[in-house]
Amino acid sequence: MKIGYSTSVIQRGKTGVAQYVFALLRAMLIHADKHEFNLFILEEDRPLFEFAKNKMKLVTVAEKFRPAVKNVLWHQRQLPQIARNLDLDVLHVPSYRRMLWGAPCPLVATIHDLAPFHVTGKYDWKRMIYGRVIVKQLARRQNQIIAVSENTARDLQTFFGLGSDRVQVVWNGIDHRRFQPGDVTAAKTSAAQNWKLNRPFFLFVSRLEHPGKNHVRLIEAFNQFKAATRSDWLLALGGSDWHGAESIYAAAKSSPYAEDIRFLGFVSDAALPELYQATDVFIYPSLFEGFGFPPIEAMACGVPVISTLRGSLREVVADAAMAIEPENVAAIAGAMAKMSGSTDERSRWRAAGLQNAKRFDWNENAAQTLAIYEQAVRHGK
Numbered sequence: 001m002k003i004g005y006s007t008s009v010i011q012r013g014k015t016g017v018a019q020y021v022f023a024l025l026r027a028m029l030i031h032a033d034k035h036e037f038n039l040f041i042l043e044e045d046r047p048l049f050e051f052a053k054n055k056m057k058l059v060t061v062a063e064k065f066r067p068a069v070k071n072v073l074w075h076q077r078q079l080p081q082i083a084r085n086l087d088l089d090v091l092h093v094p095s096y097r098r099m100l101w102g103a104p105c106p107l108v109a110t111i112h113d114l115a116p117f118h119v120t121g122k123y124d125w126k127r128m129i130y131g132r133v134i135v136k137q138l139a140r141r142q143n144q145i146i147a148v149s150e151n152t153a154r155d156l157q158t159f160f161g162l163g164s165d166r167v168q169v170v171w172n173g174i175d176h177r178r179f180q181p182g183d184v185t186a187a188k189t190s191a192a193q194n195w196k197l198n199r200p201f202f203l204f205v206s207r208l209e210h211p212g213k214n215h216v217r218l219i220e221a222f223n224q225f226k227a228a229t230r231s232d233w234l235l236a237l238g239g240s241d242w243h244g245a246e247s248i249y250a251a252a253k254s255s256p257y258a259e260d261i262r263f264l265g266f267v268s269d270a271a272l273p274e275l276y277q278a279t280d281v282f283i284y285p286s287l288f289e290g291f292g293f294p295p296i297e298a299m300a301c302g303v304p305v306i307s308t309l310r311g312s313l314r315e316v317v318a319d320a321a322m323a324i325e326p327e328n329v330a331a332i333a334g335a336m337a338k339m340s341g342s343t344d345e346r347s348r349w350r351a352a353g354l355q356n357a358k359r360f361d362w363n364e365n366a367a368q369t370l371a372i373y374e375q376a377v378r379h380g381k
Contacts, residue, residue: 106380113290149312173362210244221332299353320356
């Protein structure tokens with residue numbers, strides 16, 4: 001097959017969609033001898049795809065098409081013609097934001113979540129309308145849709161009326177060569193040097209998005225935890241600024257424990273595994289997730305996890321994390337106190353997480369995705 005991938009929604013590699021794209025394509029490399037892969041990449045993003053350049057074709061997209069509106073128009077006006085010129089058998093768009101209306105060839109899209117239907121104020125009003133109204137019509141024009149969780153598949157049926165003939169569930173995976181237990185002492189030394197994390201710490205990795213990722217309540221819970229326990233633990237927040245980040249910074253600044261809250265910024269792919277390995281407890285209080293990479297990555301690195309079970313997280317973290325209600329600040333604080341105060345609790349959840357993480361493997365998921373391409377091609381003819 002001649003397969004095309006749109007990659008321009010990766011936001012310079014700093015989003016969950018970016019991690020999905022990178023991991024899926026890395027897993028697809030072993031299939032590049034049998035299939036031709038054409039990656040459509042914004043000019044300044046090309047260095048992020050160095051891993052693929054020897055086995056896949058990198059097709060440069062002019063940088064002027066990076067802004068959202070111009071990028072949407074490029075997908076609707078220019079990408080269809082490019083697909084025809086290349087005689088693609090199938091085109092995969094890995095995010096609902098850029099699904100095509102016209103069909104130059106069979107179309108496959110990945111939908112990670114329908115958060116606009118679940119989280120009030122998730123985006124500005126224009127994006128909310130796009131996510132609720134326009135995406136519904138676009139989704140119905142795809143030959144096949146990949147949902148990254150059963151929860152997302154149910155949402156597609158509930159909100160878009162799409163059944164199992166059009167939607168197939170393929171879980172995300174993790175790269176177990178990268179995310180695995182390591183040298184904790186070396187990892188902690190690195191964390192102290194790079195981020196001043198020189199005491200035990202809770203880690204939350206997510207873009208700084210308010211209210212969706214729930215940072216403000218987490219900071220309020222940290223305040224309660226510190227006041228009740230007088231603990232010396234730190235709270236580390238890794239991630240780049242996003243919609244509503246100013247509210248998160250304001251909450252941290254006004255905290256009586258502001259000096260114990262660390263903003264790490266965007267954590268590179270190279271640094272992330274070691275940061276997990278240095279972490280004493282990973283906490284994930286997000287209000288809604290279509291999948292949720294970070295808690296599984298942390299589990300694979302041998303870190304005990306506290307997590308909400310909202311959205312897909314109930315099926316992803318299963319019973320391998322200490323569960324919290326994300327809107328209950330006191331409950332979050334209580335979980336932080338329980339986990340930080342007991343080595344037995346941490347050992348229990350560490351073992352459970354390591355076992356749970358084994359369920360998620362990109363090589364298997366890439367094979368399932370290829371089968372969906374083949375199905376789209378058969379039905380699209």
